Amino acid sequence: MSEPSGSPATSLRYIQAVQAALRWALESRDDTVIFGEDVAKPGGVFGATKGLYETFGDKRIFDTPISETAMLGMALGTAMTGGRPIVEIMYADFMFVAMDQLVNQIANTRYVSEGRWTAPLVVRTQQGYSPGACAQHSHSIEAYLAHTPGLRVAAPSTAGDAYQMLRTAIIVDDPVVVVEARMLYPTRGDVLLDSEVEEMGGARILKAGRDVTIVSWSSAVPTCLAAADQLAREGVDAEVVDMRWLNPLDHSTVSESIAKTRRGVVVHEANLTAGLGAEVVARATESLFGVLQAPILRVAAPDVPMPAAPSLQAAVVPNVDRVVSAVHATLGY
Amino acid sequence: MSEPSGSPATSLRYIQAVQAALRWALESRDDTVIFGEDVAKPGGVFGATKGLYETFGDKRIFDTPISETAMLGMALGTAMTGGRPIVEIMYADFMFVAMDQLVNQIANTRYVSEGRWTAPLVVRTQQGYSPGACAQHSHSIEAYLAHTPGLRVAAPSTAGDAYQMLRTAIIVDDPVVVVEARMLYPTRGDVLLDSEVEEMGGARILKAGRDVTIVSWSSAVPTCLAAADQLAREGVDAEVVDMRWLNPLDHSTVSESIAKTRRGVVVHEANLTAGLGAEVVARATESLFGVLQAPILRVAAPDVPMPAAPSLQAAVVPNVDRVVSAVHATLGY
Amino acid sequence: MDTFDCYRQMRRIRRLEETLVDLKNAGEILGSVHPCNGQEAVPVGAATALRSDDYITATYRGHGWAVVAGIALVDIFAEVLGRASNLNGGRGASPYFSSPGVNFIGENSIVGAGLPIACGAALSAMRDGRAQVSLVSIGDGATNQGAVHEALNLAAVMTLPLVVVVENNVYSEMSPIAEMTRVVQLAERGAAYGIPATIVDGNDAAEVAAAVDAAVARARGGGGPTMVEAMTQRYVGHHSGDVQHYRPTGEVERARADEPLARLRAAADDDTLVKYSAVDIEVDAEIDNALTVARTIPEPDPGTVLEHIYV
Amino acid sequence: MDTFDCYRQMRRIRRLEETLVDLKNAGEILGSVHPCNGQEAVPVGAATALRSDDYITATYRGHGWAVVAGIALVDIFAEVLGRASNLNGGRGASPYFSSPGVNFIGENSIVGAGLPIACGAALSAMRDGRAQVSLVSIGDGATNQGAVHEALNLAAVMTLPLVVVVENNVYSEMSPIAEMTRVVQLAERGAAYGIPATIVDGNDAAEVAAAVDAAVARARGGGGPTMVEAMTQRYVGHHSGDVQHYRPTGEVERARADEPLARLRAAADDDTLVKYSAVDIEVDAEIDNALTVARTIPEPDPGTVLEHIYV
């Protein structure tokens, strides 16, 4: 990761950081173009693109019909021919109506052409449950994406990363899906607006610790930090790793951390089975066999669609108690 | 699994077994209806539905336009209202154009209605590479399916299972995706045509062994059996487990086997990262920590789309050598 | 349909929506609410053409359709409030509930996704020989979604007993449909499938009823699908929190003046107005009662969260 | 376009396809091959209207388009034979190759998926101000795929410089298009998007050329997309192994009599026929040479299999 520049940090909400990165993109690169549903004149249903249409006009940002397949396909064709499109898929759940363009088209472009084509595009979306949201607006889709070779996947958990990682996604020539976290949109963080654009990849240790490593990403990160606080009060010193990029997956940071703590818990909001947590476990277990004092445990949504009623959601979404219990379980081995 | 009945086994090719199960369905249940592209008058591009149109007519089996989303949606609506549709998606790769109906509609139906609706439908498809096939006709999609709660997933590897598991899929009231293996369509096996319909679920130990457990499914099973043969010649006694059903996932058969052998290798044709192999590893490692003598290793396609050239495919698809090497690696721990 | 019945049913839906938005604003509902204020004449008119065993499929803006399908207000309130309701036990909420008991295939929060599913209900209807029809409502913006295209073609080619009601409220969230397609009327798309299509004043329940009645007759008689484009407007936001900054000055006011209940009142003589007011009072009481009962229903038991995923 | 050039180009495509099918039958090609025999006049006619910097997007049945885009025969042979070709190094094969060098966006083996991508090339064309156009070929059956619908509407609403050629060869794999939609001509669907659409005899290169020329002129002039439905037939199977049991007696024979090369020969005087035969000999030699060279190209090195997945 690049050094923070001299300029002071600005406190922004996550969604404002996204907005700042998009503004930066339109300002600094002529090849960028933003499109999606309600992104231009209305400024985006979450306000991610607010004000951009007014500044940059309809050649740089425009609204599309409710046609996600056409949007992603158009993004690919534009990216293959000199453009650098940034498309918004309003909810991650809507990716499924356009999954072919992601899996069979965008992801294949570079590899199947032996590197002759590139597809420098960004698909921005946001995911996760929110109180009362229905099953069709609550999916956490990162495992579907991470299982698709050819796609890069970013999952920022802070305002600072929302800014930095989106800028990186825009700059790199690989297709990147940036999966933002709707529940974190209002959260504030320090953003280095004038910093250098970071390299792609790299997990981050948000809190150092000696007793156990807690790995997570996206909406689960604040939960893990809160769990670490609670554990600290009990005298358990947890290290918290934010994966940030799910492709490339920074296995070495995870395994170095677990090599030190010898215990690990992976936490994600996506459902358990065939979630990306299993991959983290499988890799870390393979590289740290013999070092581990306990199996690496997972905390994830159970294998059900997300129910809308808050009382049920509370029983699905990973929370501090479940993370703390999992840590206790690994310590009890 | 049910007892084989008195009638003798019939030797059929995998694809003929599928055909027999479909004929059985139309004969034995009035609520079944089959549709898909080229399935009726032409009899299916692989012949799975050959002769059914002639016997049962267009009320029971019909051809659809090239509209997978409409097909899966129609299947769901029919299943909710008394029908028992069996839809063919010609190649698993084409599921991605209709993924919304699978993930956001079919999978949610029962859970979100608190069990008030059921969606007793079957989506038949076939997957995997074949020599020279392009990336858009080679996907192994089981991890995408297994990560979607609400779907059952069957992945038969033999003619006998192609028949039995498809019949089970038709009978059960959950939506089931039956992922057949195109490369195995010509292979022969014993089929118990007049047997009882089996219960859903259950892995099968195809070869007992003491030294290591090799777990696989679908197209990878014959590779694992061949690897076990080669290992046997070296004096290594491998147990080979065919998962058969990927949802429900028969974790207990796997863990009992590995509890005995204390070593495991999971093999699948789908690409490695976030593949279902990681799930098998994570679960087995959790339940057998302390018992394992080595990390459970995975043999899978590397994380690239499937290249078409046979010389490249050979470097992607798991083969006997790679399975044997992985077994050696676990034994060398 | 009797004018007073029509008024009552529309008023019921209106008050349901208003109350839900109040509850949402008060924080008693946490998920999103997409009210259909202004569009009530569409479901109310259409329902007069339906039998109780016909199938209805709607969108997240589906409370009106739910009411005409015969779902009790208390069940809707309870579901939307996140209680252990008789509908979906709180699992669906405002934009995604359903009810097999009244053949309400359900709402859908994926734009366009209901149409293929409605084709499936139509296929069952065709197969069971009881001349049922499957009616599906979609929005104007949904017509640009691939699923809608595929389903319309499939329905036409299979001669399915399907009635497609396009509620053209001229916006998709914050974007005008006029900027999202080159056709002036979405009914023009019917020809692309060989589907007869009519355009009706969607704020006139009688006009909707007549068009849907013809469509239903055609479907029951084996004539296949029909498209009915109902021109209407929501005078409220896309969802409860939408302040409609995107609407040109005066548009919402005009929509308010032209909404179906306002129209009926404007056309009414004094006697009728008195009767309408009596209906209003009855409906308010009904709404209050339903809400009161709904509020007594407990939240779903978290212990059941893993249930009903499979049979 | 000169008749002899036209004949030569069509003959080149024809012999390419015939040779590929021979190689497939001989086991030298392992993947599937979807020949375009009978449809050659479509790409050959269309190409006369294009500039070299225009974009072309095709389907698995795209070898004709590849040839007119300017891809060398040797590269096509090498790619389809699974060699380390200059096209895609053997990674794409017969149904999925592409070439940035000649703006050949590529073939596509997902029905309908090329159209949205072609919209993207059209968007770049519109943005770069050099009045390029993006031409895309799809089949008749593809028009029932959601992607096609969404992309046509998007192209229309954005006034993209897109030319959509629908090669209506009356079958989708083994199913007649007549049984898969109620419209008689797919061009009827243009109106659903506000896209002008014409129907041409797809076996007449000149007629195709004229229609595509008008469409291209419209696109270059900022007039937006046009659809050209080219009526044609493949007189061979959907892929090399298809024995066409589904085709009514006599249909294939009639298609053979009417295919573009047969037509040109039937209309030719003796002199011309002699010249055609001379062309045939030259084309055969060209094909032989290309194949001979292609066969010398090695298979891709398995050691490179992990390369080029990311930048």
Ligand SMILES: Cc1ncc(C[n+]2csc(CCOP(=O)(O)OP(=O)(O)O)c2C)c(N)n1
């Ligand atoms: C596939 C998909 N894309 C986008 C959305 C987000 N979305 C929800 S409602 C809506 C507008 C739909 O407009 P219309 O079809 O006219 O229906 P209306 O809301 O006006 O009733 C959009 C874009 C969605 N739910 N599903």
Ligand SMILES: Cc1ncc(C[n+]2csc(CCOP(=O)(O)OP(=O)(O)O)c2C)c(N)n1
């Ligand atoms: C989404 C999708 N569904 C199904 C297929 C299988 N398939 C390949 S070609 C084809 C027929 C296409 O017909 P048409 O569009 O008329 O093109 P043609 O083959 O006649 O050139 C089908 C169904 C596919 N490749 N992609």
Ligand SMILES: [Mg+2]
């Ligand atoms: Mg609307």
Ligand SMILES: [Mg+2]
């Ligand atoms: Mg065709």
